[in-house]
Structure formats: C-alpha cells, structure tokens
Amino acid sequence: MAQENDAPPSAQLSEGGSENENARIFEPTYFAQFAPRSALDMVSRIPGFNISGGNDGGQRGLGQANQNVIVNGQRFSSKSDSLRDQLSRISAADVVRIELVDGNTLDIPGLTGLVANVIYVNTGASGQFSWNTGFRPHNTEAQLYGGEISLSGSSGKLDFTVSLSNRNDRFGADGTNLIFAGDGSLIEEQDTKFSGGFDNPKLSTNFTYAFSENVIANLNLSYGEDFLFRDMPETGRPVFGASRVRDLVINEDGPAYELGGDIEFPAGPGRLKLIALERFERDNFANDLIDSFDDGRLPIGSRFTQTNGIGERIGRFEYSWSLWDADWQVSGEAAFNRLDRVSALFTLAPGGDFAPLPFPGGNGGVSEDRYEGSLSFSKSLSSSLSLQAIATGEFSTIEQTGVAANSRSFKRPKGSLALTWKPQDDLDISLTAARRVSQLSFGDFLASVSLNDENENNGNNELVPYQSWDLELEVNKGLGAWGSLKFEARQAWFEDFIDWFPLAGGGEARGNIGDARRLHLQLSGTVNLDPVGIAGARIDFTGVKRWMNVTDPFTGEDRPFSYDTVDFLDVDFRHDVPTTDWAYGVSIFTNNQAGYSRRYEFGRGWEGPTFADLFIENKDVFGLTVRATYGNFLGARNYFNRTVFDSPRPDGDVLFREEQDSRIGPIFRFSVSGSF
Template identity: 70%
Template sequence: MASPERGPTQRARVYEPQYFAQFAPRNALDMVSRIPGFTISGGNDGGQRGLGQADQNVLVNGERFSSKSDSVRDQLSRIPASDVVRIELVDGNTLDVPGLTGLVANVIYTSTGPSGQFQWNTGFRPHNTEAQLYGGEISLTGSEGALDFTISLSNENNRFGADGPITITGPDGELIEEQYSQFSGGFDNPKLTTAFTYDFGSETVGNLTLSYGEDFFFVDGTEDATSPGGPDRLQDNGRRENGPEYEIGADIEFPLGPGKLKLIGLERFERDNFSSFLVDTYADDTPAAGSRFNQTNGIGERIGRLEYGWNMLSADWQVSGEAAFNRLDRTSSLFVLEDTGEYVELDFPAGTGGVTEDRYEGSLSFSKQLSPTLSMQAIGAMEFSRIEQTGSAANSRSFQRPKGSLATTWKPADDFDISLTVERSVSQLSFGDFLASVSLDNDNENGGNNELVPFQSWGFEVEANKTLGPWGSLTLELEHDWFEDWIDWFPLDDGGEARGNVGDAERTKLQLTGTLNLDPLGISGARLDLRTAKRWMDTTDPFTGESRAISGAQYDFIDLDFRHDIPATDLAWGASLYSNNNVGYFRRYEEGREWEGPSFVSLFVEHKDVFGLTVQARAGNLLGARNKFYRTVYETSRPSDDVAFREAVDRRIGPIFRFSVSGDF
C-alpha cells in the first residue's frame, strides 16, 4: 500500500497540489479531472460481474475502490483537496493491483483533521419541467486516533421534459394521425454513505462502508391526436419507479507469511417498485381504452473475496478467490381497461419468477518490471457458475469458463509510453431478460428467455500516451473485441421476441483524448480538452440474416471543453460541445432510433471566491438540440415490405440553466 510518507513511484508523472492551484479545487475529483489528457474510467458498479480484478484507472494511496454503490467520482469528491499530497500518473502494470493497465492516477493523501465540504446544485428549464432545487452533497471527513471516517449525505436531483409534434404515416406516406406530445419527469436519489478505516498497527488495516438510499423516478405525458375522418384522441401516460437500496462492505488486510492477505465481504440489495399506465379517451362516444402494468423487483448480491499477494523472484504475485451470489425475485401484473371503466387483470405468468446465479472464481496474477523500460502483467482465471430460474419457465444450468489477460507496457522515455493488453472476459447478465415484461408506450411485449448465457469476448487494446511539455498531452487508444453469444432481440417460436444470444459480433474503437494548453500561444490560464471516438461494428441480424451494427451502441462522439482561468483573478469562464451518433434498435416487427441532438453547446462563468465559496452558472443547449425518435412498424416479421406505419417524433427540449455553489467548513 502506498503511503504519503514514501517518495513518488519510480518513473511516475507527478502532479503536486500547486499544479492545480489555478483551478481552486475543492476535492480530489476536481484535481484528477484536471490532469492533462486523463479521463476517469472503469470502477465497480451494479452491472459488473462481482468484484473481480480492479478495472478503474484511479487508486487512493495505492488501493482500489471496492464499493459498488458509489462511483469512483463520488468517492474522490469526498477527499478534501487540502489533504492531497500529490497525484501520480503511473503504469498500471508496475502496481501490485492486478487488472490495472495503461495510465493510472494514484491519489496520495493523508487526513489532516476534520474537514467538511458541500455542494448545492440547482437549475431550471423554461419548458415542461419543474425547477431542480435539491441536488448536491454534504460530507464530513476526519480522523480520531487510528480511525479515519467519511460521512456523506447526497441527492442526485434531475428534472427533464420535452414537447413537440408526432406524425404517424402509412406505407405510402399518407397521414394516419398527427399528435402533439408533452412529457415531464424527474429523478431523485437521496443517499447516506459512511466509510471507516481503522489502522490496527503492524500493517493491519480494516475498512467498513455503509450506504442507504432511495430512488424516486417519474414521467408524466400527454398526447393530443387528430386523424382524418376519426375522432380526436387524448392520451394520458405515465411511469413511476421507487424503492430502497443498501450496501454493506468490509475488508481487512494483514501480513501473513511472506505477503499480505486481504479479506473482502459485500452485501447489496435493491427493491424496485415499477408501474406504468396508458389511457386513451376520445371526443366521440368511443369507450376509453388503456392498460396498466405493475412490477416489483428484489435485486440482491452477496460477495466474498480473498486476495493474497507477495513478492517473489523480483515480481508481484497474487492469488485470489471469489464467491458471488446474485438473485432477482420478480412479480408482474398486467391490466386492461374494460368498457365499464374497470381494470381487469390478464394472465401474465411469464412475468413472475426468480433468477439466481452462484458463481465461484479463482485466479493467479503475475506482475514484473522486465527492464527499466518494459513491464508486464499476466492474469489467469477460471470461473464456475450455476444459473437457476423459477416460475413458469423453470430451468437450471451450470458453466465453467476460462478468462484472464496479458498486458505489457513499453516506456522508452519519461514523456512517452505504449501499452498492449489482450483479454478474455465474461459479461454479467441482466436477470430481468429471463422474464417477460411489457412496454405500454410503444405497445411492445418482451418475452422471457430461460436459455440466456453471458456473452464472452476476446479483445485487445493498444494505448499510446505522449506528453507535449508545456503544450499538454495526447492519448490514442485502439481497441478491438470479438464477442461470442452476443445478446440482442431474438425471435421466439411463438411469434414473439426476447433478449437472446444471437451469435458472434465484432467492435473496433479508435479514441483520441488530449489536452492543449494555450499558454504558449499567449492565452495564459486557458486549455482545451478533447475526447472523440469512432466505432466500427458488425453482427448478424437474427431476423433478417443481414450484417449490421450493434443495437444501441455509439458510432462516434465528440466531447470538447474549453476553460479559461483568468490570471490574477478568481474568475473563470468556458464553453463545451458534445455530439454523438448512436445506432438504432432492431426488433421482430419494428426498427427505430431514439436520440437527442444533433449537438449540445453550453457556456459557463465561475467565481472561485464569493465569501469563500465557488459559484458557477451555466447555460446549456444553446443550439437547440431536440428529442427525436423514429420507427417503422411492419405487419409481418422482418424482413418485410409490408409496412404498417411509420412514426416520427421531433420534440423541443429548450435551454437548460444550471447553478452550483460549493464550499468548505
């Protein structure tokens, strides 16, 4: 484990606190986000398969984050900037944390006493939304003897909405219906998080993390529709989702024999209560028509993991074992509105049941500095799993799968390095895909599939990093993946469709990340950060047999951020541009695409000392990006020339205004 007392890691690129002084950072996140050419990536989350090897590119005092309810960004935001000793940008292969490759930011900090932080985020949109008033976080970090602690209370607060026309046309372009739609929604996630670290002495350290939160999500919409020769129609629709979630995690590391043993335990659970409704009423005597769908999910995960690391033959070794138990319990009910005005429940047995996966994994890793300029890391692992499903489509299956990686890094100069990683990996299934559900707004029923297996992949990644002295830095990444048992919409024998394994797929990504400092051009305190990527993809459509891109993936994106911290002042201003192009979806009876764009542009102004506070105002969506959706629905299964109708949606989002205040106490 790294410590503030020791010197920087050999050949590390070191950023001292004074480097970040012009940005007046409040916490470690503000500092890491300003490292030239570096982007935070990876980290444990609810979709990752167990804990596994580390994959995030940020460490704290040489240790990985192990929480799955908090992101890397969340945890960095609670480390006061005043406690940061330095940040090292190092080659992941040279660290004794298996799974890390490429450039890794190691935040070295020490607690200097009680310190509090807060940030209040607010904002509004002129159209279709409530004000966003209650976002932000307050946290307290400190020490008491051998105990370090962090207590945080946060709320992710978001409001959104759009309005605009919808046009439904027939096969030959004839108008079927015109609609004017409007929706408004919001999301809140209040959460209490605590983290405790206790130093028992003799290199024995324990950690305990606790978190509890609740989700509150809603969307309400209306559609006013007119059609040639038909009655006017008014539709009310909405969705609700809420429920509690908690996580308990603990670990302890202590010397044992020639190395150190680390024991990790984690328990997390989420209750998700979902409901949706859709009701059409007509201007004439036509009876109202509608549906209601309710679903309750209990989602849990329990993990036990051990890691034993030691040094032998001038190399770092680690053997690890992990047991993970995932579960989903679901009940679903579907109702239809009768002419009497009463809702009548329909039979929907495929939407109720449970799924469990018991998974065991063992691995051995080896990391070595082969020469002053060359390092390598090898990981070999095997996992064994058993998936069981209950309900109307009960099933049980067992699997064993090898996985692992080989990574090398060549660093011929302090300002240049290039790394190559080859990896075999196994994905995490979405248990909800095993059971049936419905989407009322698009009139789709999703069948269940009790034969699903996780997709597996072979992949390689080449990453080259070059610092440009006072000009900044550049990172170029090339990644290619071959997928087996890829998951997409899949035809069922009864004429329906479900998420299923559709065969092979490939994906290539080329990404450029860079920082250009404008000081050498005479614009002191200004910098331009760029991230852009292009993807090439190929898979076989299970309905048509034709080659196409991967559903829902990104073809390309560009993220451009300009910031100018005006010298000798506490003022900063800047602008950002984000634009992306995504692949549509392909189902049995329809294909379509939903996106927002074409581009989002924002401007901000910031004052870093308003009575000791940092205040920022931002105006977004200045180019008028819109909410768009189109689809073509067929009378028969694709491929088909028998079009039922086409739907085109073009809704206004409007400008977005944000205001934040942050400070210390």
C-alpha cells in the same frame, strides 16, 4: 531557467518523488489556478486524463481491478458509490500529491495503462458541500434539491467519512409526432409532451481503522431511496376519425443498501486481504396508459406493474507476495446474484377499474452462484518495460424459477496479458490481450411490457453471458507545455452476443444471436493555450469512432449493435483568468447512436445535432465557488423514428412509420460549492 520561465503554471509538475521512479507527480500547486475543493476536482484537471472504470452495479462481482484511479495505492471496493462520488469526499487540502503511474507496476491485478494514484493524509475534520439547482423554460419542474454534504475526520486510529447526497435532475421535451401509412400518406398528427425527473437521496459512510501499521480495515455502509417519474400526455388528431387524448404516467421508487468491508494484514511471506459485500435494492414500477376519445366512446387503457428485488452477496480473498523480483497474487471469489420479480398486467374495464390479465411469464426468480480462482504475475522486465499476466477460471450455476424454470452450469476460462513500454519520459505504450465474460441482465430472463410502444418483451430462460476476446492498445504522449494526448484502440470479438432475437413460437426476447465484432478508436487530450499567449486557458477533448458488425437475426443483414454508440465528440474550453478568481468556458458535445432492430420494427432515437453549453465561474464568493451555466444554447432537439410492420420482418408490409421531432429548449443550471 529559460525553459522554466516559459512553462505556464499549469504545466509545472515533477518526475519521480514517489516509490515508483517512473511516476509523473502532480503537486497541489499544479492545481492552484483551478481552486479545487476535492480530489475529484484535481484528478479531473490532469492533462489528457479521463476517469474511467470502477466497481458498479453492472460489473461481474468484484473481480480484478478495472478503474484508472486508486487512493493511497488501494482500489475502491464499494459498488454503490462511483469513483467520482468517493473522490469528491476527499478534501483537496488533504491531497499530498497525485501520481500518474503504469498500472502494471502497482501490484493490483487488472490495472493497465496510466493510473492516477491519489496520495492523501487525513489531517483532521473537514467538510465538502455542493448545491446544484436549475430549471428549463419548457415542460419541467425546477431542479431544487441536488447536491451533497460530506464530513471527514479522524479519532485516534479511526478515519471516517459521512456523506448525505441527492443525485437528481428534471428533464422534458415537447413536439409533434407524425404517423404515416406504408404508402406515405399521413394517418395521424400527435402533439406530445414529456416531463420527468428523478431523486436519489443517499446516506453513505466509510470507516478506516488502523489496528497497526500493517493491519488496516475498511467498512462501507450506505442506504438510499430512488424516486423516478415520467408524465407523457399526448393529443392525437387522425386524418379520419375521432381525436384522442392519451394520459401516460410512469412511477418508480424503492430502497437500496450496501454493506461492505475488507481487512488486510501480513500472512507468511505476503499479505492477505479479505473482502465481503452485501447489497440489495427493491424497485416498484407502475405504468398507466389511458386513451380517451371525443366521440363519446369509452376510454381504453392498460396498466403494468412490476416489483423487483435485486441482491448480490460477495466474498473474496487476495493473497499477495513478492518472489523472483516479481509481484504475485492468488485470489478467489464467490458471488451470489439474485432477482425476484412479481409482475401484473391489467386492462381498463368499462366501469373505469383495471381488470387483471394473465401474465405468468413476468413472474419468477433468477439466481447465479459463481466461483472463480485467479493467479496473477506482475514484473518489471527493465526500467522501461513491464509485464502483467492473469489466469482465471470460473464456475457458475444459473437457476430460474416460475413458469420457465431452468438450471444450467458453466465453466469458463478468462484472463489477460498486458505489456507496457515507456521508451521516453513522456511516452507510455500499453498493449493488453484479454478473455472476458459479461454480466447478464437478469430481467431479460422474464417477460415485461412497454405500453406506450405496444411491445411485449418475452423472457428467455436459455440466456448465457456473452464472452469476448479483446485486444487493446493505449498510447499516452506528453506534449510538454502544450499538454498531452491519449490514443486508444480496442478490438473485440464477441461470442454469444446478446440482442433482440425471434422466438420459435412467436414473439421476441433478448437472446444470444451469435458472433459479433467491434473496433473502438478514441483520441483524447488536453491542449494548453499558454504557449500561444492565452495564459490559463486549455482545451480538453475526446473523440470516439466505432465500427460494429453483427448479423441481424431477423433479416440476415449485417448491422451495428442496437443502441450502441457509433461516434461522439466532446470538446471543452476553459479559461482561468490569471490573477483573478474568474473562469469561463464553453463545451460542445455531439453523439451518434445506432438504431435498434426487433421482430416487427426497427428504429432509432437520438438527440442533437449538437449540444453546447456556456459557463461562468467565480472561485471565491465569500469563500465559495459559484458557477452558472447556460446549456443547449444551440437548440439541440430530441428525435425518434421507427417503422412498424404488420407481420415479422423481413417479409411483412409496413404498417406505419413514426417520426418524432421534439424541442428540449435551453437548460439553466446554478451550483454553489465549498469547504468547511
């Protein structure tokens, strides 16, 4: 009784109570102090747990499961909606419990470590809505129309969810660029301003139909539009010569849709699941750059346009059965990816019109037809030890059309072996060894242009996906009333790693540059402050450190991966004041990214040194949750440095150095969310 009385409300959970006897069970009462509106609000408050993985546009087909959240024992199959999107549409009132379980025991190949299984029952029509708005005092328009509204319900054997959302933001910065000669003397001072934003309105639907207790079908449909703009005016004042005014505008838009479904039913001694998915998006990109001078000379400029048609079609089957006290699954998948691109490059003519320039390398198509088969085995070796093994083989053909037409075929083995040990109720240890194959970015096969940086990216029709051997350790430790900790260590050895590399005939492109390795260490957790007398307060944190090594193809030196994260720290303090509807908190985030290396330059862009936000929240304003945030109150800034050479590195002399220091300014956000 003393232990129960000493335990804060935020630490009251139960063990067992589900089909998995080792599950940690979080009842709805555990989350009551946070007044959750959706399953996402609840999962986000599990101590030491961070949502990760899930199908997305960058994943190779559907493949084995890789997320750490499932719903009613099933993984999400949509690739257009994120895990967070789908969880946000499940009403908190419908959640029966959340089970934190060992992924090896779930009969879903690919899941390892701790997985949150959200158990919910659709109890009738319910809705969720959120409105997100905000503004910045400098350089940006107001963010007015962000948010989502969703409706879930049932009719007989049919459950449905319909949502209308707009993921959007507005951003910008202003400051000074300094351009220096190789000897350090100032060449030009530039006043810059950057403003931009995006809107992604989308209609999504999900239908689940229970033909019987053992036959269930799902249908996912979505359609959306993407809109993005960037305006980057610049005034250049050289030490010698005429002043210059640059007008740089970027616009991008296009539709996207997804149609996907699955059906699962008994077949022989097991169950068969059939999955199909079709998705497509079109991106219309345009970039105009015009420089005008105050000495009367004619303006100069360029235009670059690009239209991309990106599609994916997937068919997959999974047959699962139990044998010898183990779970087995055989699966097969056929995936067909395609990119069709039309690009055009123009120069500004004396009359003010844009005249076309030859740009054949930016036009063509890339497709990959991929087939894979897999056999998985999962077994509990004892009450505290479980094993999962997956063996997979894939066959793929990559074809390119256009001026650099090419066709190649590949056979690759892959798979994983995972072992999970639970020596104590509050300690889980998972060790995974895996062989993985990456998904290519088809845009790297074709040429493109970055006008503002004066960089041309040539195409490479010899690209192959990089592969890796991965060794991953995950340790989860409960701290009782104090919270929990999670430690992750991931060592990867890459083959055919992809980065910028020099072309034999001149120029550069994305290409396979050889072997590389990366060690990733991560510590995350939740520390409850109830034991020290601050009831309802907690600190959530995540810290990451990476060591990377790849041989630079331009200089032969060892360096980190271009643009990759070197380290970051994210700390959130939240206090839900007991016996009130108020909460407040502060978050601190710092991120250190590696630079990049190219044939004629190297550089690095980053923001910081530290972002810090303050928020205050009331969970019952006429039944609504209202939150106000004062962001970036420590004044983090945007930085970019680069050094450009007059000929290929490392032998070239420095042509110029650029140093950018821009103000971001404070960020004010306001949100309202509720249920109906």
